Amino acid sequence: MGTISDRRKSKGKDIDENTQIHMSTEYTRHKPVRRKFNFVICGMLISSLLLGSIALSGGNMASAATSHPTTQAVAAEQQLSVSFQDEQALIRNLKLSVKVIEEKGFNINTISKILDGLNAVDEKLSSGGFVDKTELKPVILDVERVFAQYGSDGLLTLRNDQTTLASIKQQLGMTYNSNYASQSPVSKKNEVKILSAGVLIPSVVIDGVKQSYPQSPVIQNGSTLVPLRGIFESLGATVSWSNATETVSATKGSTEVSLKVGSEVAYVNGKQVKLTAPSTKINGFTMVPLRFIAEALGGTVKWDNETQTAYIESTKSPTSSTGQMVGGIKVLYGKHTYDSANQTEYNKVMEIVNGAIQGVDTVVFGGEKYSEYYSDYLNGARWSGNTNTTDHKEQERNKGLKSAENKIGPLVEEGLSKDEIIKVYKIVNVALNLLQGKADPGDGSPSSAADNLLYNRSDCDAEAQVYSAVFDSMSYNTAIIGGANHAQIIIKIGGSWFTTAAGAxxxxxxxxxxxxxxxxxxxxxxxxxxL
Incomplete structure (x- = not known):
């Protein structure tokens, strides 16, 4: 690589040009020599591809007010490699680019790297040189998502990249979403917005919060289709999938929804409902009409045609048989009284539970010590089998990965989504915090959630009732089974039942x-x- 210095002597005078030209040459057997030029202007890296594309598209760039980026975003950006020789480096670079964009919004350096990365991926796929296509697919979906979400009409304003992304997805057997263009821009630190006219991609706002899903909504034949699992889970439903019948099932409280992929009908509590468009699969995600998916769970939908935004207001009432009387107690979930003696006791229990679950989002996945390793475990990392190594860093990593295996391994093996696993991990830790510090009298007398939460005495029965109250409040289906003088909670997660003890x-x-x-x-x- 050659560099033209930004400072040189000319006729005895210093000329400060504040500009560098970085030139690189790539030699590949049986292919023409490729040369790349990048410009560094006032400390910012700008690829020649970017400059040329902007000129062709007539786009303007407006930088957001400069502020200090987060340390995490800076660290990620510094890791962006310029080497695209092996596929793992390509995947890693694209992941890091997505991370930087999500933290800071688009910036010149990241734009250049992500463009070069996509071009390199396209070339490798074209030459048959990409082995691990399975790992590549979700990364490409993430790149496509951040294009639409964070960059106004984002990198797709660079006209030639629209075909590059389409080419990559075609070679991976994925559906290219031609709706990707501009979306309401999201303000980020040090953001460079690329502004141009484009077709708005549909977006979803639930209870005032803009949603982001691996597969974004699409419009087909006038109907807005959304990812069923993403919307249902955002609305508090539990979703399961049957490979044998290609049927999706979802439950929220007393509402049960089932739908077969490709069908024009769905079933809500056994009643047939006609869809405005048949369900379909896009990039492995089950897509259904927006209005049905929201209203099936009691929500309301308002559509803003100008911004192509669906505003969903979910039902705020507790799930499942709200207000049912059981043994003189008005209960919120199913027929669960949590073995309360009376209404006053029940109300006090639910007040404590509801207060606790308000802090569910503050629970750190994996805990402060092992959070990084739990995330790595979700992404496929496993411990080496040795926690006694003299390398302290490796030892801590192995301990963290082993802890994750013990706690959430069965959930991962079940094939549950990362979001679902993180969610139930946080919920179970809310329950654990409530259970702490309660004495077991050893006589088998504690039997209710009130024994634990109000009277500070507990055993397996009382603990199971607390778990039930906490998970019920988070829209899960729970039950208690027992035998041999022991009771245990079971929770339906996805399509299977799980028990939990000590957070595992x-x-x-x-x-x-x-x-x-x-x-x-x-x-x-x-x-x-x-059951």
């Missing part, structure tokens, strides 16, 4: 347990038919 999840074959002598102590929130 374990899958339960309920039918096998019942045949083996266990009994149902407390029916599921949504009824015994869901």
């Amino acid at each position: 999840f374990e899958k339960v074959d309920v039918q096998k347990a019942l045949k083996g002598g266990s009994a149902i102590v407390v029916d599921p929130t949504l009824g015994r038919s869901t």
Whole structure:
């Protein structure tokens, strides 16, 4: 690489040009020599591709007010490699670019790197040189998502990149979303907005919060289709999938929804509902008409045609049989009284639970010590089997990954989404915090959530009732089974039942347990038919 210095002597005078030209040459067997030119102007790296594309598209660049970026974003940006020789480096660079964009918005350096990365990916795919396409697909979806979400009409204003992204997705067997163009810009630190006229991509706002999903909404034949799992989970529903029948099921309180991919009808609590458009799959995501998915769960939808934005207001009422009287107690979830003695006791229990779950989002996934390693575990990292190495850093990493395996391994094996796993991890830790410091009298007398939360005495029965109250409040289906003088909570996550102890999840074959002598102590929130 050659550099023309930004400062040189001319006729005895210093000329401060504040400009550098970086030139690189790439030699590849059986291919023409490729040369790249990048300009550094006032400390900012600008690729020749970017300058040329902006000139062709007539775009303008307006920089946001300069402020200090977060340390995390700076660290990520500094890791962006200029080497695109191996596919892992390509994937890593694109991931880092997405991270920088999400932290800071678009900037010149990241734009240049992400463009070069996409071009390199396209070339490798074209030459058949990309081995791990499975890992590449979600990264490409993330790149496409941040284009639309953070860059006004983002990098797709660079006209030739629209075809590059389409080419990559075609070679990966993915559907290219031609709706990607501009979206209401999201202000970020040190942002460079590329402004031009374009077609708005549909967006979704739920209860005032703009949503972001791996597969963005699309418009087909006049209908706005959205990712079923993403919207349902945002609305507090639990979603499961049957590969055998290609059927999606979702539950929220007393509402049960089922839908078969490709069908023009869905079922809400067993009643057939006609869809405005058939459900379909795009890039592996089940897509359904927006209005149905929101209103099936009792929400309301308003559509802003000018901004192509759907505003959804979810139902705020508690889930499942709200207000049902059970043994003289007006309950919120199913027929669960949490073994309360009376209405006053029940109300006090729910007040404590509701107060606790307000802090669910403050729970750190994996804890302060192992958070990084839990995230790595979700992304496929596993411990080496050795926690006694003399390398302190490796030892801590192995301990963290082993902890993640013990706590959330069964959830990962079940194939649950990362968001779902993080969510239930946080919920179970809310419950654990409530359970701490309660004495077990050892006589088997504690049996209710009130024993634990109000009277500071507990055993397995009382703990199971607390778990039930916490997970019920977060729209999960729970039950309590018991046998051999022991009671345990079971929670339906996805399409399977899990139990938990000390924050670790374990899958339960309920039918096998019942045949083996266990009994149902407390029916599921949504009824015994869901077992």
